[in-house]
Every structure is written in C-alpha cells, then in structure tokens.
Amino acid sequence: MDNVKKPVHLIINPISGYSDQKRRLEIFRKTVFEHGIDLVEHTTTGPGNAGEYALRHAGESIAMVAWGGDGTAKEVANALVGSDTPLMVTHGGTENLLAKVLKMPRDPQMLARLLIDPQLIKFDLGICNGSSFHTVLGVGFDAEVVRLVHENRDGHITHLNYAWPLLKTFINYKFPMLKISADGEDVFYGWGIAFVGNTHRYSMNLRICRDAVCDDGLLDLVVFQCNSKHSLLRHAFWTSMRKHIGRRSVIHQRVKNVHIESDQPQLCELDGDIGPKLPLDISLAEQKINMIVPPWKI
Numbered sequence: 001m002d003n004v005k006k007p008v009h010l011i012i013n014p015i016s017g018y019s020d021q022k023r024r025l026e027i028f029r030k031t032v033f034e035h036g037i038d039l040v041e042h043t044t045t046g047p048g049n050a051g052e053y054a055l056r057h058a059g060e061s062i063a064m065v066a067w068g069g070d071g072t073a074k075e076v077a078n079a080l081v082g083s084d085t086p087l088m089v090t091h092g093g094t095e096n097l098l099a100k101v102l103k104m105p106r107d108p109q110m111l112a113r114l115l116i117d118p119q120l121i122k123f124d125l126g127i128c129n130g131s132s133f134h135t136v137l138g139v140g141f142d143a144e145v146v147r148l149v150h151e152n153r154d155g156h157i158t159h160l161n162y163a164w165p166l167l168k169t170f171i172n173y174k175f176p177m178l179k180i181s182a183d184g185e186d187v188f189y190g191w192g193i194a195f196v197g198n199t200h201r202y203s204m205n206l207r208i209c210r211d212a213v214c215d216d217g218l219l220d221l222v223v224f225q226c227n228s229k230h231s232l233l234r235h236a237f238w239t240s241m242r243k244h245i246g247r248r249s250v251i252h253q254r255v256k257n258v259h260i261e262s263d264q265p266q267l268c269e270l271d272g273d274i275g276p277k278l279p280l281d282i283s284l285a286e287q288k289i290n291m292i293v294p295p296w297k298i
Contacts, residue, residue, distance in 0.1 A: 006062040007038035008115055011050050011076055013068030013092065014043055021092060024108045025067060031112035044072065051075035058085045063115060063292060069093015070135065074271050077125070077289050078132050086120055086290035095272065097135045101199040101214060102293050110294075118292045121215045125285040126198045133270040136202050136209060137282065139260055140176065140193035141232065144169045146269040162203075175227045177263040182221055182255040191227035193235075196220070196258055196282050203272065207242050211252075219284060221258055223251040258282040 148165035197209025212220035238244040261279035268275040
C-alpha cells in the first residue's frame with residue numbers, strides 16, 4: 001500500500017467495547033502510521049452514521065476499518081456491497097462475532113499489519129425481506145430475547161444485559177408453529193426454533209449453524225423441534241457440546257433460499273438486531289463483500 005494515494009478510513013464507534021479500547025486503538029493508530037499508511041478517522045454519532053460515512057467515502061478509500069461491534073461492522077459492510085473497497089472488522093465491540101469468524105487478531109499491532117498487504121475473501125451476504133445479515137438469523141426464542149434487550153438498551157451493551165431478558169423469555173415464552181420450506185421444498189411444520197446461518201458462530205460461542213462457511217455461496221438452515229422448556233434445555237445442552245447436528249429432533253440443510261411463516265405474530269433477529277416480522281423470504285445476495293482476513297484464514 002505504500003505507493004497508494006488513497007488512505008485507509010477508520011470508522012470508530014465510541015460506545016462499543018470494553019474499557020481497554022482506547023489503549024488498543026492508540027496502538028493501532030501508531031502501528032499504521034509507522035508503516036506509512038495514511039489514516040482518516042471518523043467517530044460515529046449514532047445508529048446509521050457508520051454506514052452513511054462508509055457509503056460516502058468508499059471511493060476515496062483503499063480500505064475501511066470498522067472499529068466497533070457487529071452492528072458497526074454490519075453498517076459498513078452494507079455500504080460496501082458492490083464496491084471494490086475492502087472491509088476490515090475488529091474486536092471493537094462486546095461479542096465481535098464477525099471478527100471471530102474471520103479469525104481476526106485481537107492484538108492491534110498485528111491487526112494494523114494486515115493493511116500492508118491485505119488478503120481478501122469474497123464474503124457472502126444474506127438477505128431477509130430486503131434486510132441484510134452477515135452472521136445468523138434467528139426465529140423464535142432468541143428473537144424475543146433480542147427484542148427485550150433492545151427495548152431496555154441504554155448505551156453500551158454487555159453480556160449482563162442479556163441475563164434478565166434471557167430468564168424472562170425462558171419463563172414466559174410460548175413456542176410458535178413454524179412452516180418452513182427450503183429451495184422450493186417443504187422441510188418442517190411444527191413447534192420449533194429456526195436459524196439461518198452464513199457463519200458458524202453465534203452469541204456466547206454457540207455453534208448453532210456449526211458447519212456454515214461464510215464464502216461458500218450457501219446458507220445453513222438449522223431447525224430445532226421444540227415445544228417445551230425441557231426440550232429447549234436439551235437442545236441447548238447438545239448445541240453447547242456442538243453435537244446437535246445429526247440428532248433426530250434437529251433439521252440441518254445447506255440451502256440457497258428459505259421461506260418461514262408462523263401461526264402467530266413473530267419477529268426475527270438479524271445479527272443480534274431486531275429484524276422483520278414473519279413471513280420471511282431469505283436468500284443470498286448476488287453481490288459479495290471484499291473482506292480483509294489474516295493469512296491463516298485463507
């Protein structure tokens with residue numbers, strides 16, 4: 001990159017992550033400057049601002065760096081769809097699912113060095129009723145947890161913010177009847193919880209879509225047959241052991257298109273944010289995103 005005139009644009013979410021983010025960010029800046037890379041910084045001012053900035057400056061940037069959580073990364077990634085400008089995601093938030101999937105280093109010096117000779121993959125993008133997702137879409141129990149978390153959000157979210165919504169949902173949740181078809185064929189009708197994954201990681205290191213690959217041109221559909229707290233706990237146990245795929249009460253398919261509907265009003269969650277209401281039409285976007293990854297990911 002030494003001879004390239006375009007700078008790297010660093011987009012910073014000031015309310016993401018933990019208390020050491022300021023120190024890590026300063027080390028990242030210093031390392032970037034030491035390698036002679038021009039850096040232009042932007043601090044976001046609220047929801048949507050990261051995407052607006054990325055869209056406005058994509059053509060002026062040799063790369064975009066999203067320094068924040070999965071929400072920040074998602075905004076920037078959406079803005080770069082159809083652009084040649086690559087995105088580098090960081091461990092700048094609470095969960096950092098995308099950074100974990102891509103095996104991005106936590107060390108800010110190692111992270112900065114990836115910009116010197118960037119290695120790229122073509123990252124898939126899922127589309128649900130016109131809204132995008134990059135990691136996992138969930139219908140059912142987890143969507144209700146996400147709804148409660150966002151209803152009570154006041155600034156930065158930590159894992160503790162999920163404790164009460166998780167318990168409340170577990171106590172009160174009524175499992176819906178779901179009707180699901182994939183690639184034009186009916187695959188499930190009954191009480192359950194459904195996930196469509198572009199990546200294998202989920203919150204708290206659960207591998208619900210255990211075998212999903214982010215650049216293979218397919219989505220992973222995982223459906224848990226579930227109508228009680230007991231069956232939910234059983235599924236949670238086997239999923240935590242990463243041995244749920246292949247069990248009789250779990251459906252797993254690699255697909256390109258999914259349709260999900262329910263007998264009662266239901267929301268979905270997309271990458272940890274509140275998504276559209278059912279019914280859902282889910283597919284892969286035609287265009288992909290250039291993602292910077294470490295050499296060991298290639």
